[in-house]
Amino acid sequence: MSDDRIAHYNLLEPIGDGGIGEVYRARDTRVGRTVALRVVGPDITADPSRLGQFLQDAHAAAALSHPNIASLWDIGEADGAHYLAYEFASGQRLREDAGGTAMNLRRAIDLAIQVADGVAEGHSQGVIHGDLRPETIVVTPKGSAKILDFGLARWTRGGKIRQQAAQSPDSLPPDAAPLVAYMSPEQALGGGVDARTDVFSLGTLTYELVTGRSPFAATTATDTVVNVIRGSAAPPSQVNPSTPAALDGILARALMPDLARRHQSAAALASDLRAVAATLAPARVDAAQESEVLPLDESPDRSAGALLAGALAAAAAAAVFVWWLLVHR
Numbered sequence: 021m022s023d024d025r026i027a028h029y030n031l032l033e034p035i036g037d038g039g040i041g042e043v044y045r046a047r048d049t050r051v052g053r054t055v056a057l058r059v060v061g062p063d064i065t066a067d068p069s070r071l072g073q074f075l076q077d078a079h080a081a082a083a084l085s086h087p088n089i090a091s092l093w094d095i096g097e098a099d100g101a102h103y104l105a106y107e108f109a110s111g112q113r114l115r116e117d118a119g120g121t122a123m124n125l126r127r128a129i130d131l132a133i134q135v136a137d138g139v140a141e142g143h144s145q146g147v148i149h150g151d152l153r154p155e156t157i158v159v160t161p162k163g164s165a166k167i168l169d170f171g172l173a174r175w176t177r178g179g180k181i182r183q184q185a186a187q188s189p190d191s192l193p194p195d196a197a198p199l200v201a202y203m204s205p206e207q208a209l210g211g212g213v214d215a216r217t218d219v220f221s222l223g224t225l226t227y228e229l230v231t232g233r234s235p236f237a238a239t240t241a242t243d244t245v246v247n248v249i250r251g252s253a254a255p256p257s258q259v260n261p262s263t264p265a266a267l268d269g270i271l272a273r274a275l276m277p278d279l280a281r282r283h284q285s286a287a288a289l290a291s292d293l294r295a296v297a298a299t300l301a302p303a304r305v306d307a308a309q310e311s312e313v314l315p316l317d318e319s320p321d322r323s324a325g326a327l328l329a330g331a332l333a334a335a336a337a338a339a340v341f342v343w344w345l346l347v348h349r
């Protein structure tokens with residue numbers, strides 16, 4: 021590995037460090053595409069046992085293929101450096117995209133459905149995310165949600181903070197509050213984790229998109245963990261009066277501390293959200309807001325209309341040419 025290259029990837033610029041190791045925007049010279057290249061740190065690679073466990077998790081994540089999951093394309097090693105090459109998801113993290121305020125209701129639910137669909141695909145392959153929060157979701161310029169770091173929660177900073185919250189909540193660092201606000205009660209209590217843990221995090225995310233407010237966040241990380249365990253969130257319609265009553269019931273179920281009463285799958289939550297979305301008007305983009313609000317993927321394809329118009333014009337020109345030939349024979 022050189023300062024500007026690893027294997028067949030040219031390193032363009034550092035873009036973050038998520039706990040596993042540094043992440044670079046890089047160029048795959050074999051296929052000519054931009055990737056997010058994560059170089060695995062020595063705290064994992066120095067221990068053969070930990071490295072083996074990490075690679076096992078990475079290979080499980082690489083098997084996932086869904087439009088709402090940032091794909092893991094390559095797992096490799098060069099000159100002693102281990103790396104993961106991900107699809108480069110351009111856009112804004114969900115926190116920045118939401119802007120700390122309640123979103124347009126239809127758009128908020130659309131994004132929640134996309135994330136739930138991606139999570140459901142992971143669950144169908146036996147992979148739990150375990151660290152869903154606004155920082156692990158990117159919203160692309162076309163309005164699509166992309167879930168990052170699927171299946172690697174026990175290696176990321178967010179996953180480690182969740183483990184620390186369960187073992188020693190009083191020792192959490194001050195900046196941990198925004199991370200633990202999305203954990204489930206069973207995570208906070210150090211219990212078993214399954215698909216319903218991601219359902220709880222999805223419910224928390226959806227609540228925040230709809231209301232602009234986290235249901236459990238408090239001044240300190242410790243108090244936030246206490247709120248999560250208590251599981252008492254005000255109905256979203258009390259925070260945002262435009263919220264349909266049906267959504268109150270759906271999110272109350274998604275945020276149930278009792279696992280048996282919670283949605284049993286992300287697919288079930290997505291189905292309930294779709295039922296609410298069907299009753300709402302599509303999100304619209306006003307001309308004055310066009311630079312601020314991302315269009316939904318379901319908006320009409322203008323390029324297709326342009327191609328059709330071009331084809332009709334070409335057909336008309338051909339007809340005129342044939343007519344000219346017949347007249348001048």
